[in-house]
Amino acid sequence: MPLRLQPISRAEHLAFVAARPSASHMQVPSWGEVKPDWRAESLGWFDEENRLVGAGLVLFRPLPRVKKYLAYLPEGPLIDWYAADLGERWLEPMLAHLKKQGAFSVKMGPPVVVRRWDADAVKAAIADPAALRLRDAEATSCEPRALDVADRLRRAGWQRTEPGGEDGFAAGQPRYVFQVPFAGRSLEDIHRGLNQQWRRNIKKAEKAGVEVVRGGLDDLPAFYELYAETAERDRFLPRPLSYFQRMWSALTAEHPDRMRLYLAHHEGDVLAAATMLTVGDHVWYSYGASTGRKREVQPNNAMQWRMMADAHELGAAVYDFRGITDTLEESNHLLGLLRFKVGAGGEAVEYLGEWDFPLNRLLHKALDLYMSRR
DSSP, X not given: OOOEEEEOOHHHHHHHHHTSSOOOGGGSTHHHHHOTTSEEEEEEEEOTTOOEEEEEEEEEEEOTTSSOEEEEETTOOBSOTTOTTXXXXXXXXXXXXXXXXXXXXXXXXXXXXXXXXXXHHHHHHHHOTTOOBGXXXXXXXXXXXXXXXXXXXXXXXXXXXXXXXXXSOOSSSOSEEEEEEOTTOOHHHHHHHSOHHHHHHHHHHHHHTOEEEEEOGGGHHHHHHHHHHHHHHHTOOOOOHHHHHHHHHHHHHHOXXXXXXXXXXXXXXXXXXXXXXXXXXXXXXXXXXXXSTTGGGOHHHHHHHHHHHHHHHTTOSEEEEEEOOOBOOTTOTTHHHHHHHXXXXXXXXXXXXXXXXXXXHHHHHHHHHHHHHO
């Protein structure tokens, strides 16, 4: 039988997330407050005994001039993705509810891991001229159940969103990320896992007098100045300062450690800054920013190591560097960022990607056309 699906309260949603070891920071109620152009709703799946067995944050984005919405569940929902009756029991009630809400299309990002490549495998792939993409390299481990999930989704009418551009990033959330496993490891063990360059740079920053401190709401303009410089240097469109101020207010109101800000100082200058997000035992390096000045004192390595040490102290099971490119060609401007993250000694992780279900095929096709022209 299909599960019963209905809106749930913020308290119910947070209690469900708190009972799980990990959930995306985009699947907590406060994330809806970060996105003022979207209407947010917390959904809950209930079994025959009226127990809450799944939850999801759905964001509704209105189409101009018509009362129709794109419904988006980023990196969610939090359900049993490996259930044999995934479509009928879990997803059909969700689609029926969202259709009643006026959704013309549904997009979601199953938090299902497909493959992993350890740091050595990624380094070998970068060095191999025959490997143009990470997917061309032999994975260190595979999750066969993920392919079953993909098959069930296709049979149920879902379509995988194809990555946009040449860098392997989709229009929504990244399919490939880089993570450092912390579970069962001491901080000394994690430090030994850093490559020689990282360890050398951390020492160099310490000797040069780089100081990494935690900041607050009043320090966001200093972060933003570096972020705007980074956006120009790395060729991406920056979010406005108000976005980060709203993010800080919403997330820290929900939990004091949901969002942290770190700044690397050297002789009165702020050289690097980053935000860190925490849900359960999963910690993310979210947004990073740095200046081109004084790079020789290695503020980025110092800042990341402080964040990793603090994440370990918080009891993190994984430190997540978020998105990486899967394009390994030297001409790719994101390859340097991949090399930096690989130096932390973790693993590249491929998720199942984002999936669409067109409830109104004409409007869904129009949205696809609009997105392809952006």
